[in-house]
Amino acid sequence: MSAEAALAAPHANTGSVRRSLILLAVATLPFTYAFTIDLRFPLKIYEVALALVLLTYLRELRLPFAPGAILPVRRIGLFVAGVAILGLLRFALPAEGSSAADFGARFGPAGDAVAKFAYLTLAILGFCLFTRRAHADQALYLRAWRIGAIMAAAYSWYLAFAVLLGFQPLLLPGIEDPKYFTVAGRAFIRSGTFLEGNILGLFLLVSVGLALYERRRLLAIFLSLTIFLSFSTVSVLALPVLWGVYWFQRREELTLQQRALYLVSGVLLVLLVSVLLIQLGYVQSVVVAKLSSDDPGSLVKRIAFGLAGLRMFADHPWLGVGLSQFGYFYNNYQPLGILGTAQTVKLIPNNVYVELLSELGLPGFLLFGGFLVTLYRRLRRPDLAPLRATFITILFALNAFPTYTVMFLWAFFGLTVGASARPAQAGPAADRT
Numbered sequence: 001m002s003a004e005a006a007l008a009a010p011h012a013n014t015g016s017v018r019r020s021l022i023l024l025a026v027a028t029l030p031f032t033y034a035f036t037i038d039l040r041f042p043l044k045i046y047e048v049a050l051a052l053v054l055l056t057y058l059r060e061l062r063l064p065f066a067p068g069a070i071l072p073v074r075r076i077g078l079f080v081a082g083v084a085i086l087g088l089l090r091f092a093l094p095a096e097g098s099s100a101a102d103f104g105a106r107f108g109p110a111g112d113a114v115a116k117f118a119y120l121t122l123a124i125l126g127f128c129l130f131t132r133r134a135h136a137d138q139a140l141y142l143r144a145w146r147i148g149a150i151m152a153a154a155y156s157w158y159l160a161f162a163v164l165l166g167f168q169p170l171l172l173p174g175i176e177d178p179k180y181f182t183v184a185g186r187a188f189i190r191s192g193t194f195l196e197g198n199i200l201g202l203f204l205l206v207s208v209g210l211a212l213y214e215r216r217r218l219l220a221i222f223l224s225l226t227i228f229l230s231f232s233t234v235s236v237l238a239l240p241v242l243w244g245v246y247w248f249q250r251r252e253e254l255t256l257q258q259r260a261l262y263l264v265s266g267v268l269l270v271l272l273v274s275v276l277l278i279q280l281g282y283v284q285s286v287v288v289a290k291l292s293s294d295d296p297g298s299l300v301k302r303i304a305f306g307l308a309g310l311r312m313f314a315d316h317p318w319l320g321v322g323l324s325q326f327g328y329f330y331n332n333y334q335p336l337g338i339l340g341t342a343q344t345v346k347l348i349p350n351n352v353y354v355e356l357l358s359e360l361g362l363p364g365f366l367l368f369g370g371f372l373v374t375l376y377r378r379l380r381r382p383d384l385a386p387l388r389a390t391f392i393t394i395l396f397a398l399n400a401f402p403t404y405t406v407m408f409l410w411a412f413f414g415l416t417v418g419a420s421a422r423p424a425q426a427g428p429a430a431d432r433t
Contacts (some may be wrong), residue, residue: 018053019140022133025049025126026144029408030152030203034172034193040107041115042174042195046407050126065128066135066421072374072413073128079367080124083323086360087113090322097315099331103346109328112346116324119405126407130414135421142214145411149207150219153226156192156200160229163188181231184281190231198350199406201227201235202397205242206412209390212246213419228277231286234400238393240270245389253382302350302400304340308333309354313361320361329358352398368404375413378420387416 025046028035036042057063065073091110098109107115134141155172162169163186171178172193179191190197204227211220224243227235247266251259277283311333312321321329327346334340349355356365372395379388394409 014056018056019133019137021049021053022129023137023140023144025053025407026130026133026141026411027148029145029411030148030193030200031174032193032199032406033191033195034155034174036174038174038176044407046126047122050122050129053129054125063125063128064132066131066418068421069128069131069135069417072371072378072417073131075367075371075374076124076127079364079371080120082363082367083117083120083360086319086364087117087323089319090325093319095316095319095321095325095329097312097321097332098325098328103327103342103344109322109325112324113322116405123405123407123410127410127414130411131417131421134415134418136418138415138419138422141415141418142210145207145210145415146214146216146219149204149210149223152193152200153204153207153223156226156229159189159192181285183231183285188229188231190229192230196402197230198232198234198401201230201232202238202394202401202406203408204230205235205238205393205397206390206408208239208242209246209386209393210412210415212389213384213386228282233286234397236286238397241396242389242393245392246386249385249389300336301340304334304336305330305347305349306351306354307335309349309351309358311335312358313354316358316361318361318363320357320359320364323359326355326358348402350400350402352401352404355403375416379416381420381424383424384416384420387419391416 028045028049031045033042036044054063090113130141159169169189175191175193178189179196180187181190181197182188190200192200194200194203204223208220208223208227211217211223224239227239243266247262254262274283308330309326312326312329326349327342330347331341334342349358353365356368360368376388376391378384379391390412394412398404
């Protein structure tokens with residue numbers, strides 16, 4: 001064996017291990033609660049896999065990303081740098097108005113800020129790795145995502161059938177406090193493999209978009225139906241947005257007869273599903289009740305969260321109240337008086353845009369917005385229409401989503417960068433496996 005071959009063999013082996021670990025991370029994205037280890041935070045499989053990959057690159061002092069991805073990487077790098085600077089300023093100049101109480105938070109105000117920054121840093125580093133892998137191995141990347149999505153969806157259906165058939169379901173390791181939702185007198189587990197139903201719902205929405213990108217419409221329909229098992233109002237409302245934007249963007253590719261067929265079929269399907277859900281009490285429980293002002297536990301509180309966050313932003317427009325500090329400031333800004341005071345739980349805005357404005361001020365909001373604009377501009381090619389529709393749906397769903405550091409969002413963002421860096425003819429139809 002030549003010296004060159006001897007040197008190339010370890011490098012090839014390392015590259016294969018890295019690829020396998022990143023694909024493992026993609027496949028295990030749904031397991032943010034199941035198959036985790038409690039270390040005062042749920043240690044996830046994909047976190048371990050990505051950390052191992054990053055350690056190998058740390059040794060080489062480099063971090064690869066997809067060709068031509070310098071602009072989005074630079075934009076998100078500026079955001080992370082901005083978050084770090086804002087965080088340091090807030091350590092030196094604490095914002096006024098905190099009502100820090102013993103919420104049973106994991107690390108306290110300062111510790112929560114550091115933990116949130118660590119999660120954000122891992123997400124961004126993962127994003128860079130995802131761009132490269134999605135560009136180099138798009139078919140394998142999509143297959144790994146598809147495997148994870150099918151496993152998560154199948155487990156949600158298993159939980160639903162357990163309730164309908166009257167037996168106690170087997171909870172996966174790591175799930176100690178599943179979230180329930182009651183419909184027609186039956187308590188369904190809505191969180192699946194995730195911590196809560198809203199996160200499951202958005203993951204499934206993104207998975208629907210990727211199934212459409214791969215032209216796997218039966219899988220897209222299956223995943224769409226599974227979204228209803230998350231009992232997530234925003235995801236249920238975003239689902240027709242995704243399909244509608246997808247159809248609107250594809251209409252120019254269809255003949256007039258095909259358009260009419262798609263339109264009639266879509267309307268009939270929506271009517272059929274709507275009637276069925278109304279009869280089952282689903283619409284009343286998941287949509288009407290949550291959006292009704294008669295339910296102070298839902299819409300009114302969500303409005304209170306938004307108003308509190310905007311008040312924080314009004315008082316601290318340039319620095320915000322600090323990363324992961326919304327809950328500590330909420331009591332002094334919430335508009336509901338004694339009825340809205342949080343005494344035992346550290347609340348979150350449950351709206352990514354309000355979270356950015358209240359915690360990071362206008363600079364953080366604009367830096368993150370600049371990154372999102374960069375991603376959208378990369379998705380203007382016709383063959384990327386399903387990804388563009390999915391991206392638009394994510395922007396809608398973030399109005400009622402816990403945070404922007406959830407890893408599957410960055411895996412999707414990485415895919416958009418990697419896919420847009422590939423030639424148009426090399427889409428999923430060309431390398432589908």
